[in-house]
Amino acid sequence: MYMITMTRPFRKLGEEVMTGSAGQKRVSVNYIKNFTLGIPDIEEQEAILAEIDQRLTQIDKAIEIERENIKNLQELKARIISDAVTGKLDVRAVEIPEYEYVADQTEDDSDENEVAIEEQED
Numbered sequence: 001m002y003m004i005t006m007t008r009p010f011r012k013l014g015e016e017v018m019t020g021s022a023g024q025k026r027v028s029v030n031y032i033k034n035f036t037l038g039i040p041d042i043e044e045q046e047a048i049l050a051e052i053d054q055r056l057t058q059i060d061k062a063i064e065i066e067r068e069n070i071k072n073l074q075e076l077k078a079r080i081i082s083d084a085v086t087g088k089l090d091v092r093a094v095e096i097p098e099y100e101y102v103a104d105q106t107e108d109d110s111d112e113n114e115v116a117i118e119e120q121e122d
Helices: 008-016 029-034 042-086 107-121
Strands: none
16 A cells, blocks of 8 residues: 555645645545556466566576576686695796785675575565
């Protein structure tokens, strides 16, 4: 009900039927009782929900793929560092470009991000 009362059409039409003096104007109970909503029939509501579910499934799959990609990149990074430190990978001739330092994301940070993502999904 709150969301409906916050819509522009509800408020615009309500302004036209307000009663009372300036500063004390209000919408009558009859306006609210008689306000017509364009609610689709059950079949259309179910079709809309099915479309939303399908899109959310696609989004969830994309998120899972990206999480797997991040995990793989972290494993690759660890393996490269290990190989460089143990001498399995010769990095003496590698030219290091200028870069701006960006702190690694810790596990605690990633947990916070996951909570933020879950909150957004709700």
